[in-house]
Amino acid sequence: MFETFETVVLVINTGSSSIKMALIDMPSEQMLAEGVAQRLGEADAELSWKIADEIQQFDLNCCTLEDAMQKMLDLLFGKVGKGLVTAVGHRVVHGGERFVAPTLLDDEVIAEIESLSHLAPLHNPSNLLGVREAMRYLPDVSHIAVFDTAFHYAMPKHASLYAVPYHWYSQYGVRRYGFHGTSHHYVAEAAAKCLGRPLGELRLITVHLGNGCSAAAVANGVSVDTTMGMTPLEGLVMGSRSGDVDPGLHEYMVRESGESLASVTDALNRQSGLLGISGLSNDMRTLLNAADSGNERAALAIEIFCYRLAKSLASLSVALGHVDAVVFTGGIGEHASVIREKTTEQLAFLSIKLDEERNSRHGRSSGGFITHPESSTPVLVVATSEEKMIARYVCKVVIQEDIAT
Numbered sequence: 001m002f003e004t005f006e007t008v009v010l011v012i013n014t015g016s017s018s019i020k021m022a023l024i025d026m027p028s029e030q031m032l033a034e035g036v037a038q039r040l041g042e043a044d045a046e047l048s049w050k051i052a053d054e055i056q057q058f059d060l061n062c063c064t065l066e067d068a069m070q071k072m073l074d075l076l077f078g079k080v081g082k083g084l085v086t087a088v089g090h091r092v093v094h095g096g097e098r099f100v101a102p103t104l105l106d107d108e109v110i111a112e113i114e115s116l117s118h119l120a121p122l123h124n125p126s127n128l129l130g131v132r133e134a135m136r137y138l139p140d141v142s143h144i145a146v147f148d149t150a151f152h153y154a155m156p157k158h159a160s161l162y163a164v165p166y167h168w169y170s171q172y173g174v175r176r177y178g179f180h181g182t183s184h185h186y187v188a189e190a191a192a193k194c195l196g197r198p199l200g201e202l203r204l205i206t207v208h209l210g211n212g213c214s215a216a217a218v219a220n221g222v223s224v225d226t227t228m229g230m231t232p233l234e235g236l237v238m239g240s241r242s243g244d245v246d247p248g249l250h251e252y253m254v255r256e257s258g259e260s261l262a263s264v265t266d267a268l269n270r271q272s273g274l275l276g277i278s279g280l281s282n283d284m285r286t287l288l289n290a291a292d293s294g295n296e297r298a299a300l301a302i303e304i305f306c307y308r309l310a311k312s313l314a315s316l317s318v319a320l321g322h323v324d325a326v327v328f329t330g331g332i333g334e335h336a337s338v339i340r341e342k343t344t345e346q347l348a349f350l351s352i353k354l355d356e357e358r359n360s361r362h363g364r365s366s367g368g369f370i371t372h373p374e375s376s377t378p379v380l381v382v383a384t385s386e387e388k389m390i391a392r393y394v395c396k397v398v399i400q401e402d403i404a405t
């Protein structure tokens with residue numbers, strides 16, 4: 001199978017609740033295989049792999065990330081020869097100050113990524129688990145890390161620094177990094193195509209709403225501000241993360257509840273957000289269904305999610321001065337028309353006029369646009385592909401290596 005393809009990149013994207021894998025022919029970007037394991041750790045966890053045109057689906061039943069990773073790689077290499085893979089691209093969420101470009105993984109780089117784990121506890125450890133598993137299956141090819149933080153690296157200091165003692169930055173590296181960079185970059189490029197204008201001339205707000213959620217202000221192809229900060233906990237309300245809270249909350253909760261600081265931080269990461277407010281689920285599909293059936297806490301979680309999102313989009317418009325378009329993406333951004341509607345109706349000052357029909361079809365039959373043609377600010381839905389973006393970066397590294405040797 002696939003014998004005629006020359007440069008094939010396997011991409012592994014481990015998120016906070018899912019593993020996505022793709023086998024991509026480059027530079028054509030043809031998807032040879034695409035798989036996802038989602039709702040990991042929960043009773044309704046499931047896996048699906050589309051290899052060539054054959055789809056396989058399994059219930060994972062509370063299976064761990066490690067088991068899901070092995071199962072996905074076993075299924076893939078049960079069908080596809082390992083010799084087909086030219087290089088592996090790994091999504092790594094936190095690259096810290098050092099990793100601002102795609103980087104060839106070796107023991108030293110892995111150790112450095114591991115040392116950043118406390119800044120992305122839901123992600124870097126899982127990302128490295130994927131790296132180690134894939135290296136075990138494919139020891140003889142290049143493994144390249146592509147960092148979520150890299151796209152935001154050039155944010156101006158007025159956006160990347162907190163108003164805390166300056167030596168916290170110079171001595172301890174306390175600063176804002178931003179995440180979901182490959183997704184913000186990918187959808188900004190795709191939106192420019194939809195708008196028929198060069199990305200270098202556009203001022204966009206890109207809104208990635210998955211299990212983790214962040215929005216970015218992208219001016220002339222560069223991220224100039226974003227909602228996530230030093231860790232992927234800052235900013236918007238997310239599946240199980242609180243987003244912004246009062247910095248005094250930690251001390252208060254430690255004193256009042258008698259819990260440790262680590263357990264309060266863990267609750268902000270894993271027991272908060274949509275899950276925390278609703279007491280039901282971190283999954284937007286579940287909450288939308290529950291709210292429809294009259295569940296008030298699910299409805300409240302959705303209301304807070306949309307209000308906080310609208311407030312953040314308004315504040316990002318300050319970074320741009322003028323907004324050429326707002327671009328929704330990620331599982332929620334691409335599929336939940338109600339969330340887009342409830343959010344944009346609170347952005348009256350941008351004079352956004354959604355088109356009900358276009359929005360209900362997620363922009364599919366209107367070139368991505370979900371606004372009325374007369375809307376002052378166009379709003380688009382663009383399907384992200386962190387996997388394709390990672391494969392593009394991997395190709396650049398692999399080609400440079402070929403030149404160097």
Ligand SMILES: Nc1ncnc2c1ncn2[C@@H]1O[C@H](COP(=O)(O)OP(=O)(O)O)[C@@H](O)[C@H]1O
Pocket residue numbers: 015016017018209210211212239282283284285286288330331332335336
């Ligand atoms: N049809 C849909 N309607 C509403 N929400 C959806 C739909 N499909 C997916 N989602 C939501 O998207 C989120 C997962 O997004 P995704 O980008 O796949 O997450 P991850 O961050 O794990 O990559 C979940 O909250 C899920 O409920």
Ligand SMILES: CC(=O)OP(=O)(O)O
Pocket residue numbers: 014015016017093123148179180210211212213232
């Ligand atoms: C950085 C982040 O939050 O990623 P994900 O949405 O995949 O959890």
Ligand SMILES: [Mg+2]
Pocket residue numbers: 015016210211212
């Ligand atoms: Mg994701």
